Amino acid sequence: MSDIFREVDEDIRRDRMERLFKRYGGVMIGVLVLAVAATAGYKVWESRDLAQRQESTAALVSAISKSAQGPAQGVEALTGYAGTAAPDMAALARFNAAALLARDGKAAEAAAAYDQIAGDAAVDIAYRNAATLLSVMHQLETGDPAQLQSRLQPLAEEGSPWRFSARELTGLLAARAGDTARAGTLFQQLADDTQAPAGVRSRAADLAALYGKT
Numbered sequence: 001m002s003d004i005f006r007e008v009d010e011d012i013r014r015d016r017m018e019r020l021f022k023r024y025g026g027v028m029i030g031v032l033v034l035a036v037a038a039t040a041g042y043k044v045w046e047s048r049d050l051a052q053r054q055e056s057t058a059a060l061v062s063a064i065s066k067s068a069q070g071p072a073q074g075v076e077a078l079t080g081y082a083g084t085a086a087p088d089m090a091a092l093a094r095f096n097a098a099a100l101l102a103r104d105g106k107a108a109e110a111a112a113a114y115d116q117i118a119g120d121a122a123v124d125i126a127y128r129n130a131a132t133l134l135s136v137m138h139q140l141e142t143g144d145p146a147q148l149q150s151r152l153q154p155l156a157e158e159g160s161p162w163r164f165s166a167r168e169l170t171g172l173l174a175a176r177a178g179d180t181a182r183a184g185t186l187f188q189q190l191a192d193d194t195q196a197p198a199g200v201r202s203r204a205a206d207l208a209a210l211y212g213k214t
Contacts, residue, residue: 056089064096071104091117091127095134102138111138129155129162136169145177164196171207184211 063081067074078097082090098113114135118128132155136148149170156166171186190196190204 056085060085060089060093063093067096067100071100074100087122088124088127091120091123095127095131098131098134107138107142111135111143114138126161129160133162133165133169136173140169140172140176145173149173164190164193164200168200168204171204175207175211180211184208187211 059081063077064074066077075097078093078100082093082097085093094113094117098110098117101113102110114131117123117131118135120128123131132151136143136152139148152166152170152173154160155162156170157163160166167186167190171183171190174180174186175183184207187204187208191201191208193201196204
């Protein structure tokens with residue numbers, strides 16, 4: 001009889017985990033995309049004069065607007081723009097193209113697009129690290145947990161600007177791998193970290209509660 005109750009408990013946990021993935025995945029991705037966009041805008045402001053920025057930004061906006069015709073058209077326009085733009089603006093276009101693929105339900109293609117950004121030495125390291133996080137996010141339910149956690153490890157270290165998101169993803173991957181004790185510990189640490197963003201702490205508290213760590 002105890003085995004039956006244990007199986008029921010595991011099913012309940014699995015169902016709650018799936019709901020949390022769906023609930024928070026989009027939130028984390030949205031936050032990261034906004035962070036990338038803000039970083040890109042700041043660097044462009046630093047490195048280019050007004051006329052160049054206005055022209056390049058207008059071209060990027062035009063490429064983004066093509067997505068109104070459909071994801072495929074948007075991806076094509078953004079890819080074309082990225083082929084001729086300066087590295088910082090090209091990276092932003094590639095992020096937008098990958099986001100369109102994701103919204104079109106093509107998670108594997110989106111992850112591959114983010115991986116291309118992450119592996120491009122010409123791209124600023126801040127963008128490459130963000131691309132790594134976004135790639136991992138789109139592989140949370142399909143990729144190899146150990147491999148993905150390994151990719152996140154450098155980003156989760158103290159001092160990394162992406163450490164809170166990286167630790168959150170690491171916890172989710174630990175849970176998916178069945179290491180619920182580690183997942184609970186990671187989430188509780190995030191929930192207790194006063195330096196972590198409020199949204200991260202709130203999600204971490206929910207997830208820590210799921211694993212009995214509160």
